[in-house]
Amino acid sequence: MADAHAKPHHDYHLVDPSPWPLISSMASVVMFVGAVMWMKGLFGQPEGTKWLFFAGLAGVLFAMYGWWSDVIKESQKGDHTPVVSIGLRYGMILFIASEVMFFVAFFWMFFDMAIFSESRALTPEVGNWMDTAAAWKTWPPKGVELLDPWGLPLLNTVILLLSGTTVTWAHHALQVGDRKAAKTGLLITVLLGVIFTGVQAYEYQHILHEGYFFNEAAAQSGLYGSVFFLTTGFHGFHVLIGTIFLAVCLLRLQMGQMSPQKHFGFEAAAWYWHFVDVVWLFLFAFVYVTFG
Secondary structure, three states: OHHHHHOOOOOOOOOOOOOHHHHHHHHHHHHHHHHHHHHHOEOOEOOOOOHHHHHHHHHHHHHHHHHHHHHHHHHHOOOOOHHHHHHHHHHHHHHHHHHHHHHHHHHHHHHHHHHOHHHHHHOOOOOOHHHHHHHHOOOOOOOOOOOOOOOHHHHHHHHHHHHHHHHHHHHHHHHOOOHHHHHHHHHHHHHHHHHHHHHHHHHHHHHHHHOOOOOOOOOOOHHHHHHHHHHHHHHHHHHHHHHHHHHHHHHHHHOOOOOOOOOHHHHHHHHHHHHHHHHHHHHHHHHHHHOO
16 A cells, blocks of 8 residues: 555555544534534533634634645645546535535525415414414514615625626636736635625624514514525625635635646636525525515
8 A cells, every 4th residue: 555655556646644634524513513602602601602613713724724735735746637637526516516405405494484384374283383383474474574685685696796707707817828817807706705705794784783583573483584594694604615715726826836727726616606606696586585
């Protein structure tokens, strides 16, 4: 096995032992436990305790940096042969497919509540469940105030669609060897991703401050707010990851590490970004407009 790593006589790359899968898994657990502690309190710590979440986040970012650095070094050493490159593409395609199913589950939950809301009236009278069932008989549930889809949501839609065009422009420019245009297009895409995240954060702050989804009139209607924040929040998290992904590609482009013939890291980031765009279009069309 040691000889296989030292002197391979095939097109496949045998990865060296790496600590990053274990470190990233442990850091992710710490981060999400910290998120629960921050929102609900845990292990004797009161609600609002943030340090564990940010410790886990630091660990995740550290693992991302180390893991991506190793993959880049493998590419620069020539380990990414044509066969390995095909495997990387299949891997990215399957990863995006798994992310599609991830969001399908959220949309399924939302559609079930929105389309079959009247069936909640058939719920047997068990304890206080009837109050909740009565609130869910209409969609949106009783007491919930909705956002204007043609305000901030439309603005974010325009921002993401524009970012999809700029990342495509940057990719095409790199393919034809126009590095200056590629850097410009990629920089604009990263800035648009940051603006999208800022607008969404402002929207969330406005929702919570005004009590649109969680108020006395909507005391039994918390499911709507939970589903809304779950779907749009996880999408926002994907935008954040995609922005970091593209920022790393921009840094590598500045360092001269990509060429028209070899730039799969950028290509994968562009695929991921287009996936994020499409998910948002579904969110805007159904969560904000159709069932809003």
